[in-house]
Amino acid sequence: GDIFNLPTDAVPLASSDLTALQAFRHGENVYGFLFHMEVTREQIETMLREFSDEISQEKLDGSGILNSSTAFLLSMREIGAAIFGRWAATLLTSQG
Helix, strand or coil: CCCCCCCCCCEEEECCCCCCCCEEEECCCEEEECCCCCCCHHHHHHHHHHCHHHHHHCCCCHHHHHHHHHHHHHHHHHHHHHHHHHHHHHHHHHHC
8 A cells, every 4th residue: 555656767676566666766876665675474474464454455365475475585585685784884884
């Protein structure tokens, strides 16, 4: 249910079957994400419980989401660590 419009002059970077805009880049230094790269299996289980009404409204299979997520969790964790690590490095260098 949480979506956003592409800011003027931004470049779309990611999409899904349900959400046309999942990530974007604006200029060289601004990124926006509408997904959780740091997510764990436990967090997915919690989201499936907390948002069960929305999942039902969209006619999605919560157990199918959980089962299929297992294949992606490790690579998402690696991607998230790389992105957050690079972001944190820019903060450290900008203060030095």
